[in-house]
Amino acid sequence: MPKIIDFSKTYRLLNHGPTVLVTSAHGEHRNIMAAAWNMPLDFDPPKVAIVIDKNTYTRELMEASGTFAINVPCRVQAEMVVRVGNCSGRELLGKSPDNKLAAFDIPTFPASRISAPLVAGCVAWLECRIIPEPHIQNTYDLFLAEVIAAQADERVFSDGRWHFEGHDELRTIHHVAGGAFMSIGDAFKIGA
Ligand SMILES: Cc1cc2nc3c(=O)[nH]c(=O)nc-3n(C[C@H](O)[C@H](O)[C@H](O)COP(=O)(O)O)c2cc1C
Numbered sequence: 001m002p003k004i005i006d007f008s009k010t011y012r013l014l015n016h017g018p019t020v021l022v023t024s025a026h027g028e029h030r031n032i033m034a035a036a037w038n039m040p041l042d043f044d045p046p047k048v049a050i051v052i053d054k055n056t057y058t059r060e061l062m063e064a065s066g067t068f069a070i071n072v073p074c075r076v077q078a079e080m081v082v083r084v085g086n087c088s089g090r091e092l093l094g095k096s097p098d099n100k101l102a103a104f105d106i107p108t109f110p111a112s113r114i115s116a117p118l119v120a121g122c123v124a125w126l127e128c129r130i131i132p133e134p135h136i137q138n139t140y141d142l143f144l145a146e147v148i149a150a151q152a153d154e155r156v157f158s159d160g161r162w163h164f165e166g167h168d169e170l171r172t173i174h175h176v177a178g179g180a181f182m183s184i185g186d187a188f189k190i191g192a
Pocket residue numbers: 019031032033034035036037038051052053055056057058059081082083084085086087088089090175
């Protein structure tokens with residue numbers, strides 16, 4: 001079940017480098033895409049950095065709304081991640097269904113502070129508000145954002161740490177290239 005995460009621990013949801021799903025919405029429009037190039041940027045208030053190509057429909061909705069959500073998918077969602085990362089929601093406009101979430105039958109639930117939907121079945125969710133930085137957005141497709149709400153599935157993230165043991169299907173996925181992923185979660189600890 002999704003559980004609210006303290007801002008001081010939010011960076012840990014991305015610190016191990018998962019490939020994520022970015023959801024966005026503006027007016028009646030909503031969308032989803034895959035994004036491997038993301039990272040935490042600060043502790044509290046938590047911030048993130050993410051690369052969103054200027055040709056994506058996601059970027060259009062993000063820039064129009066000023067917000068987006070990062071959803072951290074797991075092993076059983078890998079095929080869906082690749083599917084939504086290989087077509088554009090723009091191609092569906094004016095058709096029925098008119099968005100990728102409906103076309104791929106992806107279940108969602110409402111975010112607490114933004115209009116973008118959150119993807120059910122993911123293991124963490126970060127609701128983000130864009131920090132406008134036009135130069136790096138236009139030059140590097142790089143967006144900075146403040147996380148204004150965060151949740152995680154307490155079966156695999158609690159007390160500020162991931163624990164995937166006994167939940168192989170919920171392990172996060174890490175894109176290498178061309179549809180090849182790594183699934184990680186072999187935890188070890190250094191020091192006291
Ligand atoms: C595994 C994977 C990772 C991806 N990572 C990124 C990324 O970090 N940034 C990006 O702009 N596009 C990335 N993409 C490509 C977008 O998901 C793709 O362009 C998508 O079709 C955009 O959809 P949209 O036009 O509906 O927003 C990735 C695709 C895949 C399959």
